[in-house]
Amino acid sequence: MFCEKCGTELAEGAKHCSNCGAPVGGQTVQNSNPVNNNGGESKSKLAAGLLGIFLGSLGIHNFYLGYTRNAVIQLVLCLAGFITCGLTSLGAYIWGLVEGIMIIAGKISVDANGVPLKD
Ligand SMILES: [Zn+2]
Numbered sequence: 001m002f003c004e005k006c007g008t009e010l011a012e013g014a015k016h017c018s019n020c021g022a023p024v025g026g027q028t029v030q031n032s033n034p035v036n037n038n039g040g041e042s043k044s045k046l047a048a049g050l051l052g053i054f055l056g057s058l059g060i061h062n063f064y065l066g067y068t069r070n071a072v073i074q075l076v077l078c079l080a081g082f083i084t085c086g087l088t089s090l091g092a093y094i095w096g097l098v099e100g101i102m103i104i105a106g107k108i109s110v111d112a113n114g115v116p117l118k119d
Contacts, residue, residue: 045117049104056096057089061103066112 001010001024008019015024043065052061057078059071074092081089102108103117110116 042115042118043111045103045106045109045119048111048117049100052096052100052103054100056100057093059092059096061096061100065117068112 001012002008003010003017003020003022003024005022006017006020008017010017010024016022017024048061048064051064055061057074059074059078062068062071062074074096077088077092077095079089081087081092099108108117
């Protein structure tokens with residue numbers, strides 16, 4: 001084990017570095033939940049669900065969760081409604097609505113990084 005600050009080798013069970021006095025393992029131990037270590041902060045389930053229900057046709061909830069590919073497809077479908085008399089917009093709307101409901105119902109429970117959504 002080595003000091004995070006200065007790299008000095010630490011004695012076993014030491015609470016402070018003998019060289020610089022920094023506390024051992026003080027700040028990095030806080031995030032002990034392993035599933036939260038691969039992509040940063042967990043996002044709000046409710047926010048993502050409501051975004052899906054109200055702005056789902058624009059793919060906003062998927063942008064929010066990091067599912068960029070689906071988000072872009074929804075956005076394109078929505079905008080393509082100008083040339084399809086709203087048909088594709090309706091499809092994107094229903095798709096987003098269903099995803100919004102699935103997010104709130106817990107069927108979609110992780111974001112694109114695999115980080116669980118928080119309530
Ligand atoms: Zn040190």
